[in-house]
Amino acid sequence: CGACGAAVADDWPQWLGPERDSEWRESGIVERFSENGPRLRWTTKIAGGYSGPSVAGDRVFVMDWVPGAADAEEFLHEGSPPGNQNFVRKRLPGKERVLCLRESDGQVLWFHQYEYAYSSVATYAIGPRATPTVDHDLVYAVGAEGNLLCLQVSDGSVVWSVDFKERYGLEVPNWGVASSPLVDGDRLICIAGGEGSTCVALDKRTGKEIWRAISAPESGYSSPVIYDIAGERHLIVWDSHAVNSLNPESGELPWTVPFESTFAMSVATPRIQNDSL
DSSP states (O other): OBOOOOSSOOOBOSTTTTTTSSOOOOSOOOSSOOTTOSOOOOBOOOOBOOOOOEEETTEEEEEEEEEOOGGGOEEOSSSSOOSSGGGOBEEBOEEEEEEEEETTTOOEEEEEEEEOOBOSBGGGOSSOOSOOEEETTEEEEEOTTSEEEEEETTTOOEEEEEEHHHHHOOOOOTTOOOOOOEEETTEEEEEOOSTTOSEEEEETTTOOEEEEEOOOSSOOSOOOEEEEETTEEEEEEEOSSEEEEEOTTTOOOSEEEEOOOGGGOOOSOOOOBTTBO
């Protein structure tokens, strides 16, 4: 995990940045690197995963997974496993971690870890998928098996947690849980899965449920995003079979458009340009 750039830069506290639209709005952005590229400031060795780092204040947050003993692995198929390795699922023991690094030099300030066996496709089960979301003094992280944590930014202590499998009956997708949580006012909006709870809003301070919505065959891998459309706020959720617009305050569903994805692989974050979504 590396960092480079100017001495002062805007935070990047969640998936796709401050406004969740992959745009920098700070000044003094370098338009072209020198021939030798930017100077490497530091490197820090961590374990496996797909989690993108988020940056807030003087801290960097990222997730990883430390695998357990290989001889404890077991296939999760009745009979022979599929011939295609992209669909072979195993139970893989290991520890998921949320790490906090100092932005200036990459030193690990704290980490929170917990034992949890992976059950997704073994070829890709190397670690968490989602990017942590930082909101003032709290950081929210979702593991590959649907474990949602709310941690103190200062020391990594657990404020509250929710297991999407236990609370909402999530069946872990083939390639794990990948949707990054979204803070909206006092709500934390997550793709949770399960019947009637593909998308849920929780109180960001307590984890108490505020609303739940949508029943999708699979939750997919896309992250939720909120857009202002024609003067109204729309929470856009792309699950395995449809693109949905929800009222972010109530979870009501103004509209849904069928849009089935091959192998339930709704992955990209929906984007808006002018009057097109």
